[in-house]
Amino acid sequence: MAKSSDTATQASSQATKIAPARGKLGVMIPGMGAVATTFMAGVEAVRKGIAEPIGSLTQMGTIRLGKRTDGRSPKIKEFVPLAGLNDIEFTGWDIFEEDAYESAMHAAVLEKDLLNQIKPFLKSIQPRKAVFDRNYVKKLDGKHVKKGKSKRDLAEQLRDDIRDFKKTSGADRLIMIWCGSTEIFLERGEVHSSVKAFEKGLDKNDENIAPSMIYAYAALSEGVPFANGAPNLTVDIPAMMELSRKNNAPIAGKDFKTGQTLMKTILAPGFKARMLGLNGWFSTNILGNRDGEVLDDPGSFKTKEESKLSVLEQILQPSLYPQLYKDFYHKVRINYYPPRGDNKEGWDNIDIFGWLGYPMQIKVDFLCRDSILAAPIALDLVLFLDLAQRSEHLRGIGIQEWLSFYLKSPMTAPGLYPEHDLFIQLIKLKNTLRHLRGEPLITHLGLEYYD
């Protein structure tokens, strides 16, 4: 039977070592805006039994094990040892002094009625002073900001914050997840090339070191895994990859895959699977939250645009399918439109062609809620990064490519192209979990059912 099984028999048959999720997990969030407060409030609402964790694979997803006839599909959270929601403690940083309750009211994603039911919890999360510099986010200005002699000094202050939170919260393990604003576009340079070069740059206040990198450096130096929910370069540089591996602190990034890009990575693999061609894809959005305001600045928009544009090129592989995808036109627009708040509307006009080159059009009008889509991603990234750090196999490898499923511009090992297809990403994620637990990988071959 083994020669025609739909599970890969070469898979490791021994479970790998994963330390149990004992004690509390401290979640540290630079940027206590719409996404962060929707995430924190959501976790508390679920803990109190007020709402369900819809959209979270770790909380609702199952994983098939063995043959289709085996009937084994445990919940993911029962299959691998994840931290429980009741064990999560939060802290955050922001350039504004608003606590999580005020910030959530301001963001206006969740209803007041829900927020009021968990008000004491949200009130208790006060932002720490941020490391911030207007040169990297032009549209924002806040006073709740640390002062320091150098970027090195600021990194040390963040390390103090991390140690303080660990002590006061009683957390056994920590995770940092960037939910701060999108910074201006930066490219990899000399200062990012190694930990040594980066540390020299911290001392010299190198302008290619953005605030998000200072947080990441502080976290990884303290052995704390780091996820990047924004498209900033942040941990996508050799210096951070080196630090991550050295300190067994896994990293994942960049940019939460929500809204329009989520739709793109669902639709485009379908077109390619059926060998349908693409002439053009025009995407435009209106949104009115603070994120929209920040993205109104060309510097921040460029960072986001790069993240959003790369997706189609990688999925459609024009070099392999020139008749179908050579020279397709791809445009992404984001328009700041205050009346909509967090309730973004994203339009896509997709010009495809089929048999004998006959053209067709598809229109997508997604009335989505940005932070409602992002919050479960933040939760899953936090729980899986914590799992990765407790896993003997994963803790020392740096980039956790198996978490690409959640990200618009997945980070990869040097020389690899990122996998954007949502369904391949899901297979990769689940096979990673099977591998960790010594279960055969699922190949979907399935010939044995017909022997």
Ligand SMILES: NC(=O)c1ccc[n+]([C@@H]2O[C@H](COP(=O)([O-])OP(=O)(O)OC[C@H]3O[C@@H](n4cnc5c(N)ncnc54)[C@H](O)[C@@H]3O)[C@@H](O)[C@H]2O)c1
């Ligand atoms: N909402 C989504 O669906 C989604 C999807 C993908 C990516 N993102 C990204 O996630 C991030 C957060 O989005 P949001 O909608 O919550 O935005 P937001 O504007 O509501 O929140 C961002 C917060 O970060 C704070 N901030 C900025 N720089 C900071 C710094 N250096 N230190 C500490 N705090 C800082 C701001 O004051 C603000 O409160 C953005 O970068 C956004 O592009 C969001």
